[in-house]
Every structure is written in structure tokens, then in C-alpha cells.
Amino acid sequence: MGRNNMVDAKIYSVSQLSKLADVSVKTLHYYDHKGLLVPMRQPDNGYRTYGQKHLVILQQILIYRALDFSIEDIKNLLNAKGQDLHQVLSEQRVMLVERQQSISLMINSIEATMNNLQAKKNLDIFFQDIPKDKVERWDAMTRSRVGEEKVQESVQNFAKLSEEDAQELQEESLEITKAFAKTIGQPIDSKEVQELTDKHYKSINHMSSLIVEDFTGISFDSYIQMANSVDMSEMNELCEHYGEGYAEHARAAMIYYAERNLKGNK
């Protein structure tokens, strides 16, 4: 072992104080350098020597440092008394409250970003079998037609889906869509078309129930609206990917279905 321990005398060397207060030696040097905690010196070798008084000041410094005061501020605080101290603390409090608010904003912003990311992933899963350029055109057109706010709302909802759910829904939907594409040309009141439309209706309900809490079912009006939007310009292009005339066929089948089965819903 090294040095004398100086058991009784309440005098500390740099390393002793360092261990006692859990501060690095370099930090003590630094505080000395900055005039924040200037120790005595041994005349013979120039070693730093701290007394009980220094320990108390150091504790104070550490408290202020934990409160995020700068070295310069701490120096003033240690000299300040009464009125002054109250003033400084009050200002510091205001600063901290402001920081807290700005961090709140950051957290909100990060959460929004994460939501967007998740929604984008889910959308990618949804449209995985449609060429990217078509999806991008559809995306741009939709954004400009319904406005960013509405899009953001949908995005937030879409982000609620887990990737597994998204995958499952996509498969379900793709299956129905492909089967439906084969019925293009058949009369919309045929048993096969209406059965597929029923599957489609139930599939959309399933998806909605995963997104909206306390979902009770898609109403007549909503389904009619969806039917019409299928044949609108940007959606139309996506649908036609599965077959010529898909959009119009689907619109007609959906409206027929709604008139027969959803009248009076909600």
C-alpha cells in the first residue's frame, strides 16, 4: 500500500477527497484551476491539501452541478447570500421548466416520427405487389386531393397496426382482390360477385376494428362513399393494376351490395 492515511487529522489529499466525494482527480484539479475550490498546498512538495471546509464546499458544488449550474454560476452562488441566492435559484428554476417543456416537444416529435415510420412500413406491406411508381403517383395525388391534414390522420391510424396484422390484412385483401378481378364481366348481382363483395366488406370491417377502438361496423353511407372513391382517378389506376375495368366493376358491385345488405346500418 501507498501513503500514510492520516487517520485523525481531517485533512485530505487529492485522491482521498476524490474517493470520498466520488469526483475524479482531474475534476479537483480543474476546480482548483478555475478558482472554484482552491486547496492549501504543502510547502515542501506543492501537493494539494484539502480541509474539512473544502469538503463542505465541494458537496455544495456537486449539488449545484447536479442542478446544472455552470462553473461560473456556481462560483457566484458560493459567494452569494440571501436575496441574491433566491434570485439565482428562481432563474435557474425557470430555465429548467423551459427545458422540460422543450424536451416534451422533442418527445412528441419523436413519437410522431416513429408513427410515420411504422405507417410507412405498413403501407409498404399493403402495396407490396403493386409497382412502386404507381403507388407513388397514387400517394402524391391523394395528398394533394384530400390535404396533408387528413393524410396525417390516416397515417396515425395506420401506424396502430402491427406489422403482422398488416401482413395478414394484405394477404386477405390480395386474395379477395385477385378473385374479384376474375369476375370482371360477370353481372354484379351474381352469387359469386356478391359473395366476394361480402368477404370484402367483412375484411374492411376487420381492418377497421384493428385501428378504431370500439368499432361497430361500416355504415351504409361510408361503404357507398368507398365504392365511389374506388373509381376516382388515383385509386382507379391502382385498381386497374389487377385488371381492366376493375374499378367500375367493384364500384357497381359494392353499391348493389350496400343497397341489399346495409340499408339502415348506423
Added chain:
Amino acid sequence: MGRNNMVDAKIYSVSQLSKLADVSVKTLHYYDHKGLLVPMRQPDNGYRTYGQKHLVILQQILIYRALDFSIEDIKNLLNAKGQDLHQVLSEQRVMLVERQQSISLMINSIEATMNNLQAKKNLDIFFQDIPKDKVERWDAMTRSRVGEEKVQESVQNFAKLSEEDAQELQEESLEITKAFAKTIGQPIDSKEVQELTDKHYKSINHMSSLIVEDFTGISFDSYIQMANSVDMSEMNELCEHYGEGYAEHARAAMIYYAERNLKGNK
């Protein structure tokens, strides 16, 4: 005026981009230096040249910077995709939440310190005409007798007083105390003594009403307890400052008063 404006070409000089994105020129130099946003260079003079692509990246950088990411982290983020990005954002969110919690602790700590400060000021006002050494002895003894927790509780209450209130209360109390000191030796059931005791009771009620919300009045039991504590060792010494035998005289007068006027209170 300075340079060519290059109206059509979507190419920016350092200062143009600087103004456009509200970033200092030096920051752009720095981002170049750090490899975060490396512009093209004009071959003839070595001037930095930014394109539309750089502007987009810069916006990204600024968003991340606002979210308190470090330059190194931002560099990784700009390269990261999907899973990675989600991971990093999530970690950053955790960091921010932790920071927020630690700031909460700091704010609590500052508020406690400010309270202590205010309480100390009020106590100084209260005991302004009593020698400091006596007050200090009383303080130390009380702390060791009733324990730090109880003392802290009282301190928190005391801090609720404004300095003006404290000053007013001190004057009121001092007046009564001095008048009361003159009655030492008189019978405790004399009219003068009991009138002063009544004033004292009302004064204490006044003070309590300033500290405790919905204060309804000091009960018989409380007042008896106060009377007895006046004659206890550490309080005794403070009282004797105003005259020999003060404590015992006050105790007796208070108990007599309570028996006569406060029986059945609360």
C-alpha cells in the same frame, strides 16, 4: 450588391443556403468538415456549392438536431433505414424521458432549497431581537429533540409566509411578549394578564391562518400543549430573554386561559 443570383438553377452558395435554412455559415463549414453535409466545389475557386439534394438533407439534419441528436448520431441516422431508424429513435426517446425525469428532480430540489431559504429569512425576522447564539442553541436543541423530519415540515410551513407577514407577526408578537413580561409576578387570573393572554391566543391564530389553509382555530388541547412546551428546556431559555420567570408565568396563564375559554373547542 454582391454576386450573381443564379435565379433559375437550384444551386445555392454557402450564404444563400445559410439564409434559406437559417443556419450560420460556420455551421455549414462545420457540417462539411464533419462529413455530414459535403457540398460540391467550384473547380476554379474552390467555393462550396449546394444543390437541391443538399437542402433536403440539411432540413433532415436540422430536425434531428432539434431532437437533440449528436452530430455523430445524425450521421448514422442519415444512413440508417427502417428497422435501424426505429431503434435509434426509440433509444433517443428513452434518453429524453430520463432527462425529463432528472430535470423534475432538479426542480423539486431547487424548490425545496428556495423554501428553506425563505423559511430561514422568516425565522431571522422572528428572532431578530434575540441574541443569535441563543437562537442557534435553541435551533440545535429543537432539531435533536423533535427530529429533522418534523423540523423540515415546520420549515416548509414557515416558508409560506411572506416577509411582510413575518415582519408584521413579529412586531405583534413582540409587543405582546414585552407587555406580558411586565406582568411577571401578577396573579395569572388578573384582568391584565388574561387580556394579554387573549391577545396572544388571537395572535397565534392569526399566524396559523396565514400558514394553514382552511384554518379553523387552535383547539384546547393544542393550546395546552403549547403552554407546556413554553417551559421546556430550549424554549425556556428563549423566553427568559424577556424576563426571569417568564416561561413559568406564561405557562400558567395560558393554561388558566384555556380552561376558562377553550373548553370544548374542536
Added chain:
DNA sequence: GTTCAACTATGACCTAGGGTGAGAGTCAAC
């Protein structure tokens, strides 16, 4: 052509709170 204002570049040094390492001196124990 000259001069001026505006712009550009690089480099050096500064911040707070130290970290890390070099090189040298000091102390006590074996």
C-alpha cells in the same frame, strides 16, 4: 482601371467540463 462591398476560403484560438497521456518528482514499504 480602380475601388468598394459582399462574399469566399482557411486557420487559429475559444467555450465547459473535463478525459487521457506524457514526463517527472515524491513517498513509504520491502
Added chain:
DNA sequence: GTTGACTCTCACCCTAGGTCATAGTTGAAC
């Protein structure tokens, strides 16, 4: 006398840039 623990000072490194100095370039006005 060697070892290990400790000390000192000096000097360079980090972040995210800010500030200042010096010098080169450009375009416009005179």
C-alpha cells in the same frame, strides 16, 4: 534500490460550433 502508489504540470482531445484574422474572388459602381 526497487516497486507501487501517488503527486505535479503541461499539452492535446472531445462537442457544436463562435469569433477573429488574413487573404483571395467576384461583380458593380465610379
